[in-house]
Amino acid sequence: MAKWDISRIDEWKGDEFPLGACIPESGNSRDYVTGGWRSERPVRDDAKCTQCLICWIMCPDSAVVAAGEKVVDFKLDHCKGCGVCANECPADAITMVPEGCELPEVK
Numbered sequence: 184m185a186k187w188d189i190s191r192i193d194e195w196k197g198d199e200f201p202l203g204a205c206i207p208e209s210g211n212s213r214d215y216v217t218g219g220w221r222s223e224r225p226v227r228d229d230a231k232c233t234q235c236l237i238c239w240i241m242c243p244d245s246a247v248v249a250a251g252e253k254v255v256d257f258k259l260d261h262c263k264g265c266g267v268c269a270n271e272c273p274a275d276a277i278t279m280v281p282e283g284c285e286l287p288e289v290k
């Protein structure tokens with residue numbers, strides 16, 4: 184696979200940037216921690232969850248972790264806190280909680 188020479192990228196003028204120069208290689212999203220700008224995190228209530236897997240299907244960042252056909256966790260390194268999973272959950276089992284706050288007690 185051809186690679187771009189970006190060794191002088193700091194010196195490039197505006198018209199020297201090739202299209203998409205910000206991502207020099209494809210398939211690298213898992214190498215970057217993109218959850219850093221999240222302001223809210225999803226918290227799943229296991230008692231309410233029916234394991235329908237809709238959140239796993241709908242998450243735009245593949246940040247819902249499923250194992251054995253069950254949702255088990257969120258990949259917070261990649262979850263951007265968009266709230267799609269909470270919005271789409273038919274059982275209202277996911278709550279978006281502000282970062283930096285104590286997590287709610289799940290009964």
Ligand code: SF4
Nearest residue numbers: 242262263265266268
């Ligand atoms: S908040 Fe958004 S990115 Fe995070 S797990 Fe839910 S749908 Fe995925």
Ligand code: SF4
Nearest residue numbers: 232233235236238272
């Ligand atoms: S969408 Fe809601 S009920 Fe369905 S698996 Fe996810 S958390 Fe559980």
